[in-house]
Amino acid sequence: MRFPASVLPVVLALAAVHETAWAAPPPAPADTVETIRLRPGEPPAVTLTPELLYRILVAELSAQQGQYDDAAQELLSLARDTLDPRLAHQAFQVAMSGRNLALALQTAREWAKLDPGNPEAVAASLALSASSGQTDGLAKTLARRIESADDKDQAIIQAVAIVSKMTDKRLALDVLDKALAGVAKTSALAHLALSDAAWAAGEPRRAIDEAYKAQARDPDSTDAAQRILEYGLRVEPRQAIRDTYGFLANHPNQRPLQLLLVSRLTGQGQFDEALRLLGQMRKQTPEDFDLLYTEAEVNARAGRYDAAKALLAEYISIEQQRRKTVADGASNAQADVSDARLLLVQIAERQNDLKEAIRQLQRIDEPTLKFQALTHEAVLYGKLGDLARARATLDAIKPVDRRERVVVRLTLASIYRDAGRTDQAIDLLKAADLDMPDTAEIKYELGMLLQQQGKKAEFEALMRRVIQLDPDNANAYNSLGYTFVEDNRQLPEARDLLERALDLDPDNPYILDSVGWYLFRTHDYQGALEYLRRSYDQLPAADVAAHLGETLWMLKRREEARRIWAEGLKADPANATLLDTLKRLQVKLP
Template identity: 60%
Template sequence: MKRSIPLLLVLFAPIFVSWSLPAYSAPDGKTRQQIEQIRLRSGELPVVKLNADMLYRILASEIAAQRGRFDMASQTFLDLARETSDPRLAKRAFQFSMADRDMARSLKAAREWALLAPGDPEAVASALALAASNGQTAGLASALRTRIEKAENKEQAVIQASAIVGKMADKRVAFEVLEKALPPSVRSLPVAHLALADAAWAALEPTRALQEARQALALDPESEPAAQRVLEYGLKVDSIAAIDETRAYIKKHPDSRKLQLMLVNRLVDRHDFNAALEQVNAMRQRSPEDFDLLYTEAEVNMRSERYPQAQALLEEYISVQTQRRKSINDKATNAMADASDARLLLVQIAEKQNRLGDAIAQLDLIDEPSLRFQAQVHKAVLQARMGNIALARRSIESLKPQDNNERSVVALTLASIYREAGRTDTAVEILLKADSSIPDTAEIKYDLAMLYERQGKFQEFERLMRRVIELDPNNANAYNSLGYTYADQNRKLDEAEDLLERALELDPGNPFILDSVGWYLYRSGDFEAALEYLQRSYDQMPSADVAAHLGEVLWVSKRPEDARRIWQAGMAKEPQNETLLKTLKRLGVTLK
């Protein structure tokens, strides 16, 4: 299934650095290896003469990095590091390579940095982590074990080892490496068992994760992080026991605020709203001055659809924050931001109750600078939902965007308003104008491509979506949209497979992508695999579109009753869904 949701722009801030290398040279006639040996024995940084050529290359690289040319900057710094044996230059090469997302060059730079600064834990950890992330795990366990055994600060060494294996793609292998890396000398440290618990959890071994978390708590009965893991991992193994253990810990440690809030969240996730509210009330009785708990209680009531209670609590919370602002200078508190967050919740409640006018009134009261633009954009969306598109457009056009990011949001929002109103041609005009004024913006091109697809202009759709992938190679939605379109049209299935594999690699649990993969497998004739992916998608997102696809595969798999059940559920949610209606018509199915 294609996803027509604008993505947020990711902006990189320029990276600056100042250099102050000693202005005298190393002894003449020494080889690089000899220089390194002398320096390593002394534990000092090398002395490097900043000649005109070096100074020019450093400054040129910094300017290149500020302009986004991290490839050029990182390679130059790596060359300089090898010429001078200065670890600071190798570190800079590593930083720019990471900013460029070039893992191969990052690994080279990290290894050079570690070679030149073997006593720097950050350098060694970076080299090991990059090697692990690239699948180079041979000898990693023994290397980590040696580091831990030699380290004076064992706890810090265990934490670093855990961070390094955490970079590995294969989490089961990562867990095995960490287990081998921890020597007996650290097995009595709670942090070792916490690290093993986290690694086991990532490796999808919740029982072992819980066992290690309990061991950490046994070694340090005061440890709130250990208690948090007992709750989190225990919920997967034995939820009742995990909650009971957590309550027992809280009884002994009534000031464990983070754990108690975590328990509230997990109870809400389980839809045990009464128990969650009981926990919040217990916290409020113990800490009546903790006004943030008003907000927490309001959130729980909102999740349980007790809207009047939630609204009353939020209004009380806003009143408290207003008093704080009057009594204390705004800059000395976060009262403005807290009150604005509460108003955003009031907006959600009003929308759920279809009180769009009240929602707009709350949006107008938001004065937190970082939220004001977002609030006014949302106001325009609500005005359009109320049927007043002209007013929504005036609201959008009255905004004063500060940068290209906000200009993109304005264009995307206005286009979406017209798209939802069925005025696709106007939406296209808006995005074409935006694409001209803000070129090479992947989000604008993505939405424009989706509009072309809606209009049946598949060549324009394909051209633009390929350009989105060029601009943003990690855009899972773009791969998914193009792959799904090929599968839906039953053409270029080999390319559809490649595109969808890439999308799935980038975002494995995305229900839109799972639906697309299932639909591709159906087109390819693998009904059994198609059912697996479509069912996974439907379990996460029981929309009419997914119901149409899942129902069709069930129908051709000679399971008509299951198909009808899925289609009826989809029809109940979206009676006018185009995909579902076309599917039923094409298959000649009439639902009772």
Template identity: 55%
Template sequence: MNLYSLVFGSFLLAPLYSGLLNAAPNPLASDQQVEHIYLRSGELPEVSLSADIMYRVLVAEVAAQGGDFDTASQTFLDLARDTLDPRFAEKSFQLSMVDYNQSRALRAAREWNSLAPENPEAKATVLALEASAGNTKGMAQALRQRINSATNKEQAIIQAMSLSGRMVDPRLALEVLEEAIPPELRQLQVAHLALSDVAWAAQRPARALYEARQALERSPDSEAAAQRVLEYGLHVDVETALKETSAVVQQNPDMRKLQLLLISRFVDHRKFNEALALIDAMQVRNPEDFDLLYTKAEVLMRAQRYDEAIQGLDEFISVQSQRRRSVNDGVSNALAGISDARLLLVRIAEERKDYAEAIRQLDLIEEPMLRFQSRVHRAVLEARSGDLKKAQRTLDALGTQDRQEQAVVALTRAAIYREAGRTDNAITVLERANKELPDTAEVKYDLGMLYERQGRYPEFEKLMREVIELEPGEANAYNALGYTLAEQNRNLDEAQDLLEQAMELDPANPYILDSVGWYLFRVGDYQAAAEYLERSYAIMPVADVAAHLGEVYWVDGRPEQAKQVWAEALAQDPTNEALLSTLKRLGVTLP
């Protein structure tokens, strides 16, 4: 290996490199590992390690570490062209994807493929990116050729699904995969499962469900297919999906994962009796499955049958305590199970506003990893009991191990003051923490939101922009700043950019859906505004969203719908400030 290779390894195989590999995962790296031919030391380009190359590598690495992926990816692309080393091109591609720079990613991928023409990963990457740009024919043909030539057809179909999944547009990915799978192989179960998953990613739940059902029909004992029938079916017809899955469970009583998933979905749709009946049936077949005691207690708690839940948790703790006495803690998960049960008992006590019992259960937790969390939670409960001084003393007594724990204590202390209505004290705590921990995004975010509450918008905006710079992959700061600009009806172009970024990062977040809806209302697109706000309200039926949705209905000439939404929200939250101010501003009196 030449000197250039050694230096390349020391820089590009550093932690940043291993982390960024996830930006372009290799779906072929499974049973059929693909060897990157160009990585063999004898086939690396013979390039002298000049001071210029060394400097440019350092610049690119430092830029990437600092989040400047634009500079880093362009520098690596230039290095690839100057040195003819494909690893620089691959690195440029990865960083371009992190930076959402599709055009540079394609240029880097083409360079990578050109420099390493025998590397199937490079070829597949180019095909995927070109397909995303509209050239789907080439990729579909290449994937079909790979499937036809493969000895293991099922593995080849899985690889084709993974490669098509790299495409930016999931709808095009579905078209490519459909064309890639030869007609004579379409009846394979794996083909139906692959098409099911890709159809789901393309937001076509009916098609995803159809393919999942076909897979289950061909393999009635396939738990993977049954899980998809349930999950995808819930987005088509809830009752049918639950009924179909219940029938599968009856025929396959050993499908434990499917049964636990079905129990969870029963609970999601408040079908507690059905969930409990399924747990009872599982316990009859597996009386030694003590984890079901905990599962049953969770369901009972969700059903607000607290006394029964407590009884079940006490029994679970008793069983796990016996396991601890008979089996060494180092080879048993009994202590973790007991801790989970105690945390559930804490939640039940909190639901009942029995803070003394919640604190008692926290004090009984022995799990070392939970001690810090338990003490912090204890302080919160002491504050909710009305003893702020005791809560602050509990936080003062905590020994923090690192900057993260310091931040948690500061955020908790501020939250206690905020809940008590002492916003100025909360701001003082967070301002001090922001000076002591200047690169902590969570501190800046909470402090910024308190500034916004006080109408200190310049300070709020400054901190939100700092949060975005520190954590460009987190959606909350984009959403908060975008919503505030929309609410104030200013800088609406920037608000749109911010909210689009938030949506891209967290598309199902009801807070973000509410913000986007409110932005669309501000720009006069009432139909689209109503659609986003309806989606938000379906996920999170709270008064703040109802205030926005009702106002869109009202301005759009749908007063009865507006009044219905407002009335429902007012019944649940009669003192909500946002809703009451909306009704007053619009001069609406509800019966």
């Protein structure tokens, strides 16, 4: 596979400097490369000798064959020989394609050295230094760049981008704190940056304080008001909502913030307050018919399905009228109607009226949603037990690309799996794997089904292959790592796998549960408690409850453990993991 940026443009650029180099190379020794520095900021003029051309093509071919380290090393050597920053830039891109951060850091530093006035080059060098934990002098360097910049806000944004590469978020906050010290007294943007960094570092109180400081610097800042709402809801929800209403009283036309507040009120279960705010918005802008749809969403979340359906019927009627009166292509009414029907599908499914859900899906005519509607329709036929109709619906789809082909095959297998026909689902996935070899998604689903059947060797082989095909597949790392932890074997490798999964998807509750369970297995009960609580807060499932409860049990917090287990049993009374845990610990719940 080619790497993102070919070196051939550099070849062409060099040739443009010395056109005769292509047709008639000068009679100089093959190992001679002349470099002449032009005005500051311009690349050097380089004679494209046969030797130079050969080395560039060697790098190109190495990269095409996936030998990124060799290609990057050759390009780095070329950059040093020619003093051409373009070659250093290409070396950096190739090293990043190969995920060799140590080599990428070398190339980025060379790039910055050869082109010190290029902010992208300097930023890349600093960012990789930060990601490698090399933060000595970073704060001072960033502070100097901000101080000397004509555009302070842009310099702050670049500093944030660099610091965000650091894995230690508390250290990142400390670096950013020092870097922004000189501008924090006058810049609202600096406080917004510190607010986000504090939140990422697990310091919510500091995050809120910085958001209020940003608002004090710029009372009209919607960005500050959004952070006060978002972060404040996690710390002081009443205060956050009250202050958001105060901001909106002085800025009544801030529709995005109003809608964000509606969303957050709904998320907190304050449905009546959300609807009251929507009512005010509709009075303020009665021609804003999109608010009908939002009001329907809130009612649907509240379980007020009749009200939601009535609002959606009104919304669909209005949008269909728009569709008739507005010239073709000048209205998004077709897409809006389809969105409304998708919400009606959700409501019908919640009411267990699957036939009505199918009827609504069949009425969707937005071309971009047709594939989604048909696959969903097939799933619903499967839930109704009509596997023949489900398969016929999928067979009628004409996939437009490989992605759709993969989705159709995975959907059919999932329908058979959910119908309890695991063997047939496995056969379907094996056939799909033969038709579309090296498709990570198919191999992953096949592996998970084989794991359920206890075929761990086949599962492990498939997960390792998925990781080879898709090195950023957090689920594959997590599944393999968790299996080792559950079996209490290969724990060092399990740790490495789970660390990689956590790096890729740090807030995934399934991964947090796996990491917590690994820490439990290694007797770090306090560490396990931290991760398992974070997982359970997002995913209060019975399996997580089993792990969290057992950790609390080992910490002698027996009443808390019983409460968590009781919650888990209420959610899933037949959960095997939780029932086995209670049996093993000889715990009986009331």
